[in-house]
Amino acid sequence: MKIRLTVNGRGVECEADAEARLLDLLRETLALTGTKEGCGEGECGACTVLVDGRPVNSCLILAPSVDGKSVTTIEGIADNDRLHPIQQAFVDAGGVQCGFCTPGFIMSTYALLEKTPHPSDDEIRTAIEGNLCRCTGYDRIVAAIRLAAERIAESAPRDPREGGEG
Secondary structure, three states: OEEEEEEOOEEEEEEOOOOOEHHHHHHHHOOOOOOOOOOOOOOOOOOEEEEOOEEEEOOOOEHHHHOOOEEEOHHHOOEOOEOOHHHHHHHHOOOOOOOOOHHHHHHHHHHHHHHOOOOOHHHHHHHOOOOOOOOOOOHHHHHHHHHHHHHHHHHOOOOHHHOOOO
């Protein structure tokens, strides 16, 4: 069946079997291999992408169900060759070791920081509870998310109505 969707800001029209998973469409049809398959059962979060801004396990979503929707993958958040601040924070804070789970963590973080720019550690841990890492533990990942939130807040344009110098 033919489906139309937006992937990383670009309109896409492609064929997909009625039983094809979104994960397979992204990796095999669209060659977006940053999204990883870990367990294939929605338990590990390695395949997390955003569908209309919401984090989902792409291994559990049928490709035809995203017809007309917007999908954002790990490839869609960087600015050409410049890492997104979340990606850079994961590198800088040591939240990456083997890297297999990292795209899923980053996409969950992206969704969190869109809704909650200054999350508490509890909010961070809740947002990433569907993502598993077998290498780093979670302290460095939480630190990376805190660092990303700080950097994004520092780079945000200031509202002139908030006062201060100027």
